[in-house]
Amino acid sequence: MDDDDIFARTTHNRMLIADLLESLSAEQWDAPTLCAGWSVRRLAGHLLQPMLVGFGRFFLTAVRHRGNTEATVDQLARMLADRPPAESVSLLRQHAHDRVRPPRVGPMGPFAETCVHLRDIARPLGLEADVPRADWVTLLDYLTTREVAPALVAPRRLEGIALTATDAARRWGSGLEVWGPAEGLAMVVTGRTSVASDLNGPGLPRLLAMS
Template sequence: MTLSATQHWTLIHAERARLAALLDTLTAPQWRSGSLCSIWTVEQVTAHLTAAAHTGRWGWLRSMVLAGFDSDTHNARRLAEQLGSTPEETRRRFHEAVDLTIAPTPDHPAWLGEVIVHGQDIARPLGMALEPDPMAVLEVARYFVSKDFAVNSRTAVRGLHLEADDASFSSGEGPSVRGPLLSLVMAMAGRPGALDELAGEGVAELRGRIT
């Protein structure tokens, strides 16, 4: 079933709210902790998500042009705009962005994936549970195997057979990569740690592609 834009936004808002609830529980040291995005702290990932929620088509294009089409420079500048003077301010700004419906392109599953993946980037190093809606994870998985956008997910799994052991999802032909659907999504997003949760003769090949 193909979801409508409204249905996608409902899922995006729900995942942002889920992450916001987790952020409400963090201590000052946890805000300063490293995330799975090795160059960013938990607070910086949060600011990045807030910036993404405020970036529409023309704002994105203008920012990319000014950054010389360097996505790292673009992301760093937008993150800095939303990084508060304190973690509390950063947290508040993210809360205020939860229900926004702004995006630079109509690739709604990609923006859903950004919230889910970055939510795990925050939660996993802290040893905290953050369980996204299974329907949302399935939507992201289907998108990631079909298109390279923001992350080179389709390229990463080309020639491999992916199969979830906790959801009705399989894709591709070739050496097998099996495991929890969220772990497959995280691996497709280039998070090597997720590979430890996967099995199959294709895991070694996938590891070589994303590390």
């Protein structure tokens, strides 16, 4: 998969997220997501961070938080969420084509976020909005490699686990089996344990224990 293709998929997914956000009511913008402690509004702010916050600003914020990346990202998300929903949607569309290469993860970082965060919003609201199935397969191809960023998949989380996507006829890894739809597999692999009801297999308890 070359970078041009990943950037194009990321653009497409940002537009899907913008469409979803635009369809939500004021109450839904304040609803919780699968990201602990984050409302839809705050997650929308976070999705704008790669395009609106440069390295210098991120670094200075990180210094204020003594290098705590989680606290840095949370503060930036809060700051970027402090705008009317229509403005957030407009900015997401305006910057949908931006090609962002964060350190360590490159183009796969923003791509992964568009896949996972769209479902972080849609799942708790009972909405079907989703990225193409092929994107979940591509994401799992990355999540199951040694090159995956620890922020996406904790070290050793997939050790001794074999994943099978029942809707894509694909398999990753070796060991105790876990099977289910590609979307569900990717969501659990990235720490969304509440999605585990979509999965089955003898390796599921081990996978959840490592999440």
